[in-house]
Amino acid sequence: MVVLGIDIGGAQIKAGMVDDQGAIIASRTIATPPDLDSFVPSLHDAVRWLLEATALPAGVGIGCKGIINPDSTQVEALTGSLHYLEGLRLSELLGLPRDVPVFADNDARVALAGEMVWGAAQRLDNVLMLILGMGVGGAAVVNGQILRGHTGVAGHLGHLTVEPEGAVCVCGNRGCLETVFSARAIEGEAWAAVHRGCASTLTRLFREQPQLATCRTVFQAASEGDDLAAAIISKATRRLGAALAGLLHIFDPELVILGGQVADAGADLLIPLQEEVWSRSRGLLGRDVPLVEQQVADKSGIVGAAGLVMAPRS
Ligand SMILES: [Zn+2]
Incomplete structure (x- = not known):
């Protein structure tokens, strides 16, 4: 099984396929586009490349700055260069089939999710x-x-x-x-x-x-x-x-x-x-x-984001 982890940052977007041991098996990094019109096709390209290199993921986890609604994946508040994502649902920007579950949260919670699944917070x-x-x-x-x-x-x-x-x-x-x-x-x-x-x-x-x-x-x-x-x-x-x-x-x-x-x-x-x-x-x-x-050594945010798919939730 592979899951797709995506870290959306102000300077770079990092996306990678992660296996169930928490290892990145393929990844792409792109410069964060300046506006939504270029953000969506750039993200689609990166996701499509990863799918062709590996397989359809069992789920997607996204870490993003700001206040993210984890139920809807909607970006509630985000200042700075990524402000154009405010009000949008991240799950709708990926170009993936609707039956692939998508989870999103802020970058600190994503790092903790990675620790819950593969690191110091297990069990x-x-x-x-x-x-x-x-x-x-x-x-x-x-x-x-x-x-x-x-x-x-x-x-x-x-x-x-x-x-x-x-x-x-x-x-x-x-x-x-x-x-x-x-x-x-x-x-x-x-x-x-x-x-x-x-x-x-x-x-x-x-x-x-x-x-x-x-x-x-x-x-x-x-x-x-x-x-x-x-x-x-x-x-x-x-x-x-x-x-x-x-x-x-x-x-x-x-x-x-x-x-x-x-x-x-x-x-x-x-x-x-x-x-x-x-x-x-x-x-x-x-x-x-x-x-x-922190035990999850990956600094890219990809593994933590993937952990969001597997972390326990209510
Ligand atoms: Zn403060």
Whole structure:
């Protein structure tokens, strides 16, 4: 059996056929078209190519930014370059026979669906997932089901308010978690220090090689003993740990999964984060909830989207 997984992103659309072990057996990547008139034929071409290379899929899973109605696959809200998809049903844009079931959801829930089927969340009923990327994506499994809420917004863990008077967030609120702990927030903090002329290896590095001005570089400098980088990472990690402790008190999960490019820092993030989270949450929970890295290695979003077809649902 194969299922078709599609990740619709602002820059690229990635589509692939995935087998029941979670392996991609054929895939296509196309640049995201600028308008609907070119989006539909481009997507049809990619899907047709995959069908000819493999077989008719048993189902289709689609991950897309924004607020997606998982029952109808309708894009309820989507800002940015893909705004032309608002109000449309993704299932009707594929050019596939109507009897092929199509499931769609936002990209964070799709990543969690992949973990439920092939990764760290298998056979677990209560799990939180944070995607620590340029922003912070979030999703939750509660009592065996992906949490969606009254209007489909539930699980946006990156928009938990952590600083009432903090920076304005992309969502319109102030001081959301993603304004203090995300690749963008950490890079912004480092650039601000560099512009102030702080003594740090980052000051020379960022000025001479701006392409290295990344969150990963800040983690690297911190692990090599740079005081400024260490202070930036430590402050951001403490805030993430505090927010996560609050989330553990609310959700009481068996496990927390961390994905995204910031989680690629591995033990440099995980160990201090665990200490912060556990010291804050041990009292009420009476145990240390494991924090683990994402297990589905595919970064394209294709496998997660395919997992949406197979994930348990009500
Ligand atoms: Zn926000």
